[in-house]
Amino acid sequence: MDWPAALLRWFHELAAIMWLGLHYYTDLIYSRARMAAASTGSTAILDNFVATRLGHGLRFSAIVAWLLGCGLLSTISIPGHNGFLDAFLLRGMYAPIGIGAWIGTLMLVITFGPMRTTNVASALMWARVNTILSVPLLFFMAFGYSHQGIVGL
Amino acid sequence: MKQRLNSPWAALVLGIGLTAALYALALRLVPHGGG
Numbered sequence: 563m564d565w566p567a568a569l570l571r572w573f574h575e576l577a578a579i580m581w582l583g584l585h586y587y588t589d590l591i592y593s594r595a596r597m598a599a600a601s602t603g604s605t606a607i608l609d610n611f612v613a614t615r616l617g618h619g620l621r622f623s624a625i626v627a628w629l630l631g632c633g634l635l636s637t638i639s640i641p642g643h644n645g646f647l648d649a650f651l652l653r654g655m656y657a658p659i660g661i662g663a664w665i666g667t668l669m670l671v672i673t674f675g676p677m678r679t680t681n682v683a684s685a686l687m688w689a690r691v692n693t694i695l696s697v698p699l700l701f702f703m704a705f706g707y708s709h710q711g712i713v714g715l
Numbered sequence: 716m717k718q719r720l721n722s723p724w725a726a727l728v729l730g731i732g733l734t735a736a737l738y739a740l741a742l743r744l745v746p747h748g749g750g
Binding site for chain 2: 590694701
């Protein structure tokens, strides 16, 4: 049993699912609820009681998923290679998971940067950007390393 | 038009398009890619 690799993968996935789940909630449910609430002039209750907590949950799960993902990359090192470095430098067989790692990093920057604002409408626009990025992210996370053959990489 | 772009389906389609472009890039980067 390779405990570090197992625990890193397990909790990376838990945090990543929480992150993307909150993202889809933000983009698909919250933003629509806010649009509906806007017609009655009652967005403040959503923004005051939900948006702040949503932001905390998004940032917490994002940083945990990213850090554990970086740790996980180092566990896929083979002799003569550093999985973390080779992935981020897009080298050889580590390039596909590296593309996923870079997309995840960009999404993390968006989560901690432009999404962290009191301008909820702007944050929601960036949440949509991250929803779009989550599609290739999941492709490269699923097939970027351990299941490359399925997609011919 | 704007309403269509706001649809979650538009996000999915854009995401799939982006995936295809990055997949083509990955094929070039992996030594045995496309084989």
